Amino acid sequence: MWWPEWSLRRQDAPPDRPCFVVQSETGGFRVVTANAPARSAGVASGMPRREAEGLCPGAVVLERDLGAETNDFEPALVAIEDLVPKAEVVEPGLVFVPIQGALRYYGGEIPLLERMVDRLSAWPGGRLGVARGPFAARRAAVLAVEAPLRVDDDAAFLSNLAVDALPHEDLVATFRWLGIGTLGELSRLPRGAMASRFGEPGLAAHRLASGEDRMVAPREIPEDISVEQRYEEPLRSLDQIGFAARALAGRLITALGERGVAPHRVEVSVMAADRTERIRVWRSANPFTEHALTERVWWQLRAWIETAGVPGGIVRLCLQPADLSDAGRQLSLEDDTVSQLEAARALNRAQALVGPDAVLQAKVQGGRRFSEQVSWFRWGEEPAVPQRSLDAPWPGRVPSPSPALVPPEAQPIEVEWDGGMPVRVRLRNRWEMVTAWAGPWRLAGRWWEGEESVERYQVVTAVSALLCEVRDGSAFVVGLYD
Amino acid sequence: MEKTATARREAQPGETRWDLRAEPGRIISLLGTAGSGLTRLGLSMLAEASQRNLVAVVDVRGWLSPIAAFEVGIDPEHLVVVRSKDRQQWSQVVAALIEGLHVVYAEVPIGISDTHLRRLAALTRSRRGALVLRPLDGRLPSGVSHLTLQSEEVVWKGAGAGHGHLRGRHLQMRAWGKGVGGAERLFEVEDDGENALRVVAGMVTPSAGRAAG
Numbered sequence: 001m002w003w004p005e006w007s008l009r010r011q012d013a014p015p016d017r018p019c020f021v022v023q024s025e026t027g028g029f030r031v032v033t034a035n036a037p038a039r040s041a042g043v044a045s046g047m048p049r050r051e052a053e054g055l056c057p058g059a060v061v062l063e064r065d066l067g068a069e070t071n072d073f074e075p076a077l078v079a080i081e082d083l084v085p086k087a088e089v090v091e092p093g094l095v096f097v098p099i100q101g102a103l104r105y106y107g108g109e110i111p112l113l114e115r116m117v118d119r120l121s122a123w124p125g126g127r128l129g130v131a132r133g134p135f136a137a138r139r140a141a142v143l144a145v146e147a148p149l150r151v152d153d154d155a156a157f158l159s160n161l162a163v164d165a166l167p168h169e170d171l172v173a174t175f176r177w178l179g180i181g182t183l184g185e186l187s188r189l190p191r192g193a194m195a196s197r198f199g200e201p202g203l204a205a206h207r208l209a210s211g212e213d214r215m216v217a218p219r220e221i222p223e224d225i226s227v228e229q230r231y232e233e234p235l236r237s238l239d240q241i242g243f244a245a246r247a248l249a250g251r252l253i254t255a256l257g258e259r260g261v262a263p264h265r266v267e268v269s270v271m272a273a274d275r276t277e278r279i280r281v282w283r284s285a286n287p288f289t290e291h292a293l294t295e296r297v298w299w300q301l302r303a304w305i306e307t308a309g310v311p312g313g314i315v316r317l318c319l320q321p322a323d324l325s326d327a328g329r330q331l332s333l334e335d336d337t338v339s340q341l342e343a344a345r346a347l348n349r350a351q352a353l354v355g356p357d358a359v360l361q362a363k364v365q366g367g368r369r370f371s372e373q374v375s376w377f378r379w380g381e382e383p384a385v386p387q388r389s390l391d392a393p394w395p396g397r398v399p400s401p402s403p404a405l406v407p408p409e410a411q412p413i414e415v416e417w418d419g420g421m422p423v424r425v426r427l428r429n430r431w432e433m434v435t436a437w438a439g440p441w442r443l444a445g446r447w448w449e450g451e452e453s454v455e456r457y458q459v460v461t462a463v464s465a466l467l468c469e470v471r472d473g474s475a476f477v478v479g480l481y482d
Numbered sequence: 483m484e485k486t487a488t489a490r491r492e493a494q495p496g497e498t499r500w501d502l503r504a505e506p507g508r509i510i511s512l513l514g515t516a517g518s519g520l521t522r523l524g525l526s527m528l529a530e531a532s533q534r535n536l537v538a539v540v541d542v543r544g545w546l547s548p549i550a551a552f553e554v555g556i557d558p559e560h561l562v563v564v565r566s567k568d569r570q571q572w573s574q575v576v577a578a579l580i581e582g583l584h585v586v587y588a589e590v591p592i593g594i595s596d597t598h599l600r601r602l603a604a605l606t607r608s609r610r611g612a613l614v615l616r617p618l619d620g621r622l623p624s625g626v627s628h629l630t631l632q633s634e635e636v637v638w639k640g641a642g643a644g645h646g647h648l649r650g651r652h653l654q655m656r657a658w659g660k661g662v663g664g665a666e667r668l669f670e671v672e673d674d675g676e677n678a679l680r681v682v683a684g685m686v687t688p689s690a691g692r693a694a695g
Contacts, residue, residue, distance in 0.1 A: 343536040346582025350538075350564050353575050358565040362548035363558065374548055379562050399647050401673075404521035404550035405543070421644060427517075438641035438648065458648050460638045464517020465648060480545070481638075481648060482521040 001080065001116075002141040003126045006093025007033045007064055009072060018059035022049045032064055066092060070299035074307050076123045077280070083116055088265060088283035092299075096134050096283060113148045131157065133213025134283075139165050155211030159184025166205050167285060171198065175205075183209035192351045195380060199348060203380055226320040227251045234273045234313025238302060244317055245297040252319045253290040262287035263321035268300050273312025278304055281322075293319075347379055356380075366390045368397050368443055370406045370467075370479055396443040398456060403467050403479030410469055410476035415459070422459050425466070432461035440470070503530045504585045504612035508661065509603050509626060512616045514633030519653045521546070522554055522673060523631070524587045524614045529555030531585040531612070538562045538579045540588035542572070542618065567591075573598040580611045587614040596623040603627075629661025634668070650674040 003009075007021040013035070020034035020043050029049035041056035053061065069092035080087045080097060083106075088096040099112060106112040109130060120126050128148035129140025136154040139161055143149055151157040158165075161183050163175045180186050187209040194202040207213070227248050235241050256262055264287055269279040282288075282296045297319065304310045351359045359379040365386035367373040377383045388394075414426035424431045440455035454471040456478070467479030504510060504527045512520040528537040528551075537560055539546055544565050552558050566575045569591045579586045580602065590599070599615075603626040606613045615622060622630075634656050640649030653671040 340535075342582035344582070346579050347536070347538070347562060347564075349578040349581070350575050353571055353578060354564060354566050354568075360563045360565070361559075361561065362563065364549060364552065370547055370549060401522075401553055401648065401650070402547055402549040404525065404547055405516070405545040406547040407543075407545050436638060436641040437644060438646050439644070458641050460641055460648070461517075463515050463636070465636075465638055465641075465651075466517065479547070480517050481651075482517050482519060 001095050001097065001120070001126050001128055002138065003076075003093040003123065004142075005033050005035065005125055006073065007062075007069060008035055010062070010065075010068070012060075013062060014060055018043070018056045019062065020052055020056075020059055021062045021064050022052075023064040029063075034059075066295070067299050067302055069093070071303045071306050074303040074309070076120065079119050079122070080116070083112070083119060086279075086281055088281040089296075090283050090285075094138075096137065099130070109150060113150075117148065133211065134285075135208050135213045136211060153211075154213070155187065158209060158211055159187065163209075166208060168201050168205055171201055171205055174198075187211075190355075192356045195348045195351050195356065200344065200380070207381075225252075225255060226318055227255065228316065228318040230316045231314065234315050235317075236305070236313040238305065241301040241305060241314065242298055244314070245301055246294045248317055248319050249293040249297050250290055252321060253288070253293060256321060262289075263293075264288070264323040265321070266293060266296070267320040267322065268297055269318045269320065270301065270304065270310055270314045271316040272310035273315050276311060278309055283323075344380075351379065364390065366392050366394055368394050370398070370402055371408070373402075396441055396456075398441055398458070398467060401481070404482045405480040407477065407480075410478050413466070413468065413475050413477045415468065415470075415475040422457060422468075425459060425461060425468075427461070427464065432463060434459055434461060436460040443469075503527050504614055506584070506610040506612055507607045508628040509606055509613045509615060510661070511622045511627040511630045512614065512633075513621060513630060516618075518633035518636050519651055519671075519673065520616055520631075520633055522550055523653065523671060524616050525551045525556060526554040527612075527614050528561075528585050528587055532557040532560040534560075535584050536560050536562055537585045538564055538583050538587070540572070540576055540579070540586065541565050542567060542589040542591045569593055573602060576602055576613075577605055580605050580609055580613060583611065585612045585614075587616070590615050590617040590622070592619045599623055599626050627659055629657060629659045632656045 008019065013019050015035070016037070018035065018038035018041055020038045021032045022029040023032045031043060031045055031047045031049065031052050033045055034043040034052070038056050038059050041059070043052045043056050043059070049061065053059070073092040077087060077089065077095065080095060084097050084099055084102045086098060088098070090096065099109070102112060103109060106115065113128060113130065116128065127141045127144040129137045129142070129144050129151070130148065131137040131140050131151035132154045136151055136158055139158065140149040140151045159182065163172050163180060163183060163186060165183060166172055175186060180189075186206060189206070191203065191206050194206045198205070229244065229248055231244075235244055252266070253262070265281055265283045266288060267279060267281045269277060271277050280300050282300070284292065301314065301317075347359055356378050360376045361379050361383070363375045363377070363383045363386060365373060365375045366388035372388065375384050375386050415422050416424040416431075422434045422437050424433055437457055437459050439457035443454045443456060445451035445453040452471050454469045457468045457470065459466045459468055465481035466477050467481070469476045469478045510527065512524050514520050525539070528539070531537050537556065539551070539561065541563050544567065546563055548558070548561060548563065551561055564575060564579065566572050572591055572594060576586065576588050599622055602613065615627070632655065633653060635654040637652040638648055639651060640646050651673050653673065655669055655671060656666065657669060658666045
C-alpha cells in the first residue's frame with residue numbers, strides 16, 4: 001500500500017494553494033511530495049528545494065516530520081493488521097503486506113483486496129499493488145491510480161518499465177546514456193558483464209530488473225540475537241523512550257555487526273504496563289544502520305505512546321532482526337575495506353571471463369552421496385535454501401573424511417574381484433594392487449524413481465584411494481581421496 | 483620449509499611440527515598423481531587466510547568438493563570456486579584473481595605455456611599474493627615456484643580387508659626450492675581427516691653433487 005501524498009496530511013498544508021514537503025538529505029533539501037497545484041507548476045518528487053521554489057515561487061514549503069507522520073499512520077496500520085498481520089512499514093505512507101498466508105483465509109486475492117480497499121477507505125489516496133516481490137509491488141502501486149493493480153509475472157511486468165524505476169540515480173543516468181531505456185532491456189544484458197562493469201550495484205540493478213527481488217530471510221538468523229530490555233518503572237515520557245530506542249538499537253546493530261550481518265527488517269515489540277503487547281515490523285531496502293534503526297524505533301514508540309497504544313507505559317522493549325544481509329554492513333576498524341573491494345572486483349572480472357555460473361560458493365547440506373551434500377550458489381547472490389536437512393540420518397552415507405575430488409558424473413573403472421573382494425584396479429594404463437579396502441556401504445535406490453541400489457567401497461592402492469560404486473556388476477569412481 | 487611454515491606449538495622430542503600455509507609473494511607447486519593427497523594439502527594452505535579474507539580455488543575439471551575444503555579449515559563463507567575448463571582462458575582467470583585476492587589455489591591444465599606461467603609468477607610476486615599451483619600433469623618451468631612439494635608416498639589409515647573406513651593418511655613429501663633454503667628435504671604430513679594437515683617430521687637430504695672435470 002502506498003499513499004503518495006501522505007506527507008501532505010497535516011494541518012498546516014493548504015489544500016487549495018501550491019504546497020510541497022521537503023526532506024533533508026545529503027546535498028540539501030529535496031521535495032518528497034507536492035500537491036496538485038504545485039505539480040501542475042512543474043514541481044516533482046526528488047527535485048532540489050531551490051529548483052522547486054523557482055518553478056513555483058508562491059508555494060507553501062513544509063519540512064517533513066517523520067515522527068508526526070508515523071503517529072498519523074499508526075491507525076491505518078492497525079486497520080491493515082486487522083486484516084493481515086505483520087505488515088512491514090518502510091516509511092509513513094508505504095507499507096508492504098505479506099498476503100500469501102491470508103489468501104486461503106479470505107478466499108483469494110480479489111476478496112482480500114476488496115476488504116482492504118473497504119477498510120482503508122477512511123484514508124483516501126492510497127494505491128494498492130500486488131506482486132511477488134517488494135520491488136514489483138511498489139512499482140505496481142505507483143501505477144494503481146484508479147484501482148488495485150495485480151501483477152502475475154513480476155519479470156514481464158517490470159520489463160516494460162523505464163529504468164528510472166531503479167533506486168540507483170547515478171546508474172540510471174549511465175544506463176540511459178548507454179541507450180538502455182527499459183528494465184527489460186537491462187535484464188537481457190549478460191549478468192556477468194553487468195557485474196564486471198558496474199560491480200555490486202549493477203548486479204543488484206540487474207536482479208531487480210529481472211524480477212529477482214530479495215528473498216525473505218535469505219540468511220540464517222543466529223539464535224538469541226534479539227535484544228530486550230525490561231523496565232521496572234514503565235517508560236511514559238518521550239525523553240525516556242528516546243534513550244531506550246537509541247540504547248537498544250545500538251546493542252542490536254553492534255551484536256549483528258560482530259557476526260558480520262545487518263538487518264533489512266526489524267520487528268519492534270513492546271509490552272505495556274497492563275500486559276498488552278504491540279508488534280510492528282519495519283523494513284528497509286538497504287540494511288539498517290544504527291542511526292536509521294534508532295529513528296524508526298523512536299518513531300514507532302512515539303506513535304504508540306501518543307495514540308495510547310501502550311496503556312500505563314512500556315515495561316518491556318524487544319528488537320528482533322530478520323532478513324539479514326552482509327551486503328551493507330558497517331565495517332569495523334579491523335576490516336580491510338580495500339581488500340574486500342579488490343576481492344569483489346577480481347571475482348567480478350572472473351565472472352565476466354567464465355560466466356556467473358562458474359564462480360560459485362557452496363553451502364553444506366544433508367545427503368547420502370557426497371555430490372548431494374553441497375548446495376552451490378553463484379558468488380554475489382544469496383545462498384539457496386538447503387534442500388536436504390543436515391540433521392537427518394541419511395542412511396548409507398560414507399563417513400568422513402570426504403574425497404577432495406568428486407566427479408559430477410560417475411566415471412567407469414575396471415576392478416578385478418576375487419570372492420567379492422577387490423584385488424586390482426586399473427588406473428589409466430596400469431593395474432594397481434588393492435592394498436586395503438572398506439565397505440560395502442549399501443545405498444538403497446529410490447525404486448519409485450527408477451534408481452538402482454548400489455554398493456560403495458573405499459579402495460586403497462599404493463598411489464591413491466578411491467570411492468567406488470558398484471551397480472549391475474560395473475564399477476564407477478564417485479570420489480577421489482586426493 | 484622455514485619460510486613457508488610456522489610453528490604453532492612446542493615441538494616434541496625428535497619431532498618437528500609445522501603448519502603449512504601460503505605466504506605473500508610466494509608460489510608453491512604441488513606435484514604428484516591424482517589420489518596422492520595433494521588437493522587436501524593445497525586446500526589446507528588456504529585455511530588460515532580464509533579466516534579473514536576471500537580465497538579462491540580454480541577448478542579445471544569441475545571435480546573439487548568443497549566439503550573437503552571445509553574439513554581442512556577453510557571458512558565456508560570465504561571460499562569461492564572458479565571453474566575454468568577453457569585452457570586459453572585459464573591464465574586470464576588466474577591473473578584476474580591474483581589481482582584482487584590474497585591467496586589462490588589453481589589446478590594447472592595440461593598445455594599451459596611456460597610464458598603464461600612465468601607471467602603469473604611475476605604478477606604474484608608484484609601483487610604480494612600467494613599462489614598454490616597443482617599441475618594436472620608434469621612440472622612447472624624452473625624459476626616459477628618458490629617451493630615445490632612432490633608426493634613420494636601415501637599411507638592410508640583406517641581401512642582393512644573389508645572392515646573399518648578411511649580415517650587419515652600419512653604423506654611422505656619431497657620439498658625443494660628457495661623455500662627450503664636450496665636443500666632438498668623429505669618430510670611427512672599427517673592428515674587425520676578432520677583437522678588441518680600438519681608436518682610431523684622433517685629431515686634434510688644431501689643435494690645432488692655436481693660432476694666436475
